[in-house]
Amino acid sequence: MLLRLLAPRLRPYRALLALLVALQLVQSLASLALPTLNAGVIDQGVLRGDTDRVLGGGATMVAVTLLQAAAAAAATYTGARIAMGVARDLRSEVFRRVQEFSARERGRFGAASLITRTTNDIQQIQTFTVLVLTMLVAAPLLCFGGIAMALRQDVPLALVLFLFVPVMAGAVGSVVLRMRPLFKGMQDRIDRANRVLREQITGVRVVRAFVRDRHERERFATANDELRSVGLRAGRLQALMFPTVLIVWELTTVALVYVGAHRIESGALQPGGLVAFLGYLLQTSMSVMMVLFLLMNMPRAEAGAERVREVLDTRSSVVPPVHPVRTTAGRGHLEVKGADFRYPGAEESVLRDVWLEARPGETTAVIGSTGSGKSTLLGLVPRLFDATGGEVLVDGVDVRKLDPELTARTVGLVAQKPYLFSGTVATNLRYGRPDASDEELWHALEVAQAADFVRGLDEGLDAPVSQGGTNLSGGQRQRLAIARVLVARPRLYLFDDSFSALDPRTDARLRAALREETADATVVVVAQRVSTIRQADRIVVLDRGRNVGTGTHSSLMRDNPTYREIVLSQLTEEEAA
Known part of the structure; x- marks a missing residue:
């Protein structure tokens, strides 16, 4: 549903998307080069006492880091610009569709729900789109590129890294599947809270005339508590994800250091190679964390997309004529x-x-x-x-x-x-x-x-x-x-x-x-x-x-x-x- 909603609305931004891919490619390649450059400085400069090699390698790393940072900043700006443009277009499209609705369709959805779908739901889609575009090239390249570069450093150590990815994917996937219905429920409860609030504001004279302030407070408190309850359940699931990633990452780091120390002792691996390997572990972990954060936001965006799509797919019962009469003679008979x-x-x-x-x-x-x-x-x-x-x-x-x-x-x-x-x-x-x-x-x-x-x-x-x-x-x-x-x-x-x-x-x-x-x-x-x-x-x-x-x-x-x-x-x- 989410992809079906976004794909046609991203087409007008093809030029910016191409620029975004190029920027993220530069950013990712620069990031992947840094651990290898660092390994060269350690093995060929620090361990041999070659100051010129240390200074030259350090200057190269600074230049690559600046290039990586500039490309990352430009990519983030470009991705945000595309996402905000898509959200603006989507809001305009929903607004035009609601304008076409007859009293029948407006009554079916309700004013509070239509407002929530036009604002909050599209905001969730915009946030998700920013994340997707920010990670479009960077996350896959850092993950698979980090693994490939790790294999170049040492194959046995790379096997430890291979265990990290499927364990993490399984843990995250099980949580995400449980979160999707909760986020759909959250959006429905936001509708309910908005409806109660809107009724209380527009009907404030009736509320005060019948001294029903306490009743209205209780109605809103009930709607608010229901929203809080669903939000807490979703929050507890989210809270499990980062500690899980951190524990797996720490255990993987310990395993790499242990195996790497034995490899260095046997002469099969240089110290700089182990440092580079840990750098690639960090990059792979970061890419997994990026995808993790994306998956955390995906259920809520998916729920929002479903609700927005429902509005866009609803056709007004008052259909404009195919061949309209544009002039009539008369005085309003x-x-x-x-x-x-x-x-x-x-x-x-x-x-x-x-x-x-x-x-x-x-x-x-x-x-x-x-x-x-x-x-x-x-x-x-x-x-x-x-x-x-x-x-x-x-x-x-x-x-x-x-x-x-x-x-x-x-x-x-x-x-x-x-x-x-x-x-x-x-x-x-x-x-x-x-x-x-x-x-x-x-x-x-x-x-x-x-x-x-x-x-x-x-x-x-x-x-x-x-x-x-x-x-x-x-x-x-x-x-x-x-x-x-x-x-x-x-x-x-x-x-x-x-x-x-x-x-x-x-x-x-x-x-x-x-x-x-x-x-x-x-x-x-x-x-x-x-x-x-x-x-x-x-x-x-x-x-x-x-x-x-x-x-x-x-x-x-x-x-x-x-x-x-x-x-x-x-x-x-x-x-x-």
């Missing part, structure tokens, strides 16, 4: 013909055979009890999700055939829970139309009944807005969201219970201003308050996902029991007349 919608895994459909028509120059209202499918119906128009049956047409074209950019220009949705981005009032208003002038922004604010409170802010249009608009009241957020859609000037306006946080007086003024501003456009309003929609040209009544009535306020009061029941739950007979 909306037709819903026999629309059905069912969430994956749900036993019942949210919408069943819904029919609706909203004409330009008119206001069409949708009303119904909680859970009747009003918001879902509006979500079908901008393709937050696609209908599982029937058609949704804008200006005579199925929305599934419209170019996404045309849909964005044609349809303006004010969601039930409007979201504001961190920035300023102006940047939020220009979100749908970046080139809008300040005069257009103020005009939209006037219509949305938000101009007065924006003028009251110290910096006006440049006043800061925190993430989610948490430094503004609910009514202020709703009015800014309405103004944002007005700045974009779509042909079809969708207001999903967008006036619920407004007081009746502001609501009335806003609706009057909207009627004038959107006189030539198509307007669809979802509302719970009858007072908001009673003047609409057409009212559609939903009940349990079905269209149970269409007409004006007066005709529905006379002929539709469902609508009459909703109205009389809010107004008296005299007020409803």
